[in-house]
Amino acid sequence: GRLRExxxxxADIIGETDLAADAELIALLVDSLRVFGLTExxxxxxxxxxxxxxxxxxxxxxxxDNAYAFYQAxxxxxxxxxxxxxxxxxxxxxxYDAVNNFISSGKPTAELExxxxxxxxxxxxxxxxxxxxxxxxxxxxxxxxxxxxxxxxDLRAIAGGGRYDNLVKLISGGKVNLxxxxxGLGDVVLRELxxxxxxxx
Numbered sequence: 001g002r003l004r005e006x007x008x009x010x011a012d013i014i015g016e017t018d019l020a021a022d023a024e025l026i027a028l029l030v031d032s033l034r035v036f037g038l039t040e041x042x043x044x045x046x047x048x049x050x051x052x053x054x055x056x057x058x059x060x061x062x063x064x065d066n067a068y069a070f071y072q073a074x075x076x077x078x079x080x081x082x083x084x085x086x087x088x089x090x091x092x093x094x095x096y097d098a099v100n101n102f103i104s105s106g107k108p109t110a111e112l113e114x115x116x117x118x119x120x121x122x123x124x125x126x127x128x129x130x131x132x133x134x135x136x137x138x139x140x141x142x143x144x145x146x147x148x149x150x151x152x153x154d155l156r157a158i159a160g161g162g163r164y165d166n167l168v169k170l171i172s173g174g175k176v177n178l179x180x181x182x183x184g185l186g187d188v189v190l191r192e193l194x195x196x197x198x199x200x201x
Contacts, residue, residue, distance in 0.1 A: 012182030022144045023118035029183055030127045046131035047146045052109050053135055056102055066092050075137035103132040140164045150193045159185035
């Protein structure tokens with residue numbers, strides 16, 4: 001599902017702090033995939049939060065020094081074996097069981113509840129589920145994060161994104177401070193999904 005070159009649809013909202021913007025972007029992603037004839041039986045939006053993981057990290061005794069390594073470990077948790085994860089989290093001072101329990105709980109925070117309620121009002125709740133196994137590996141994400149995954153094929157994420165409220169300030173050298181959020185949808189995995197025999201046979 002990777003090539004040296006690909007085309008990508010990118011959608012961003014800049015200057016909006018309200019969580020309605022997060023829901024609007026997710027709704028746009030759902031509708032973009034539905035245009036291709038995909039339904040809730042074909043894909044799911046896995047919804048998570050950097051803020052939720054930040055709270056967990058702090059409550060479990062994490063520090064600023066190991067925050068980045070912790071987030072990277074969470075990002076790779078589904079791709080590593082339990083033994084590898086056990087060693088990695090232990091070295092960082094965390095319990096792998098506690099991490100697993102948090103992911104399994106799937107309990108939405110107030111932030112995620114607001115997004116879910118908005119999507120429910122749009123009749124899109126069936127396309128979305130809380131999944132703390134998603135954290136997005138890039139360091140600039142600051143809030144709600146999400147990824148679209150195929151249900152019918154063993155593919156990597158079709159699309160992904162989230163809120164990155166500090167990035168504009170960072171790349172402008174502090175001259176502009178605007179909240180922002182967005183997602184990217186690549187053509188390579190989407191093409192593989194649309195060509196899947198299980199989907200259109």
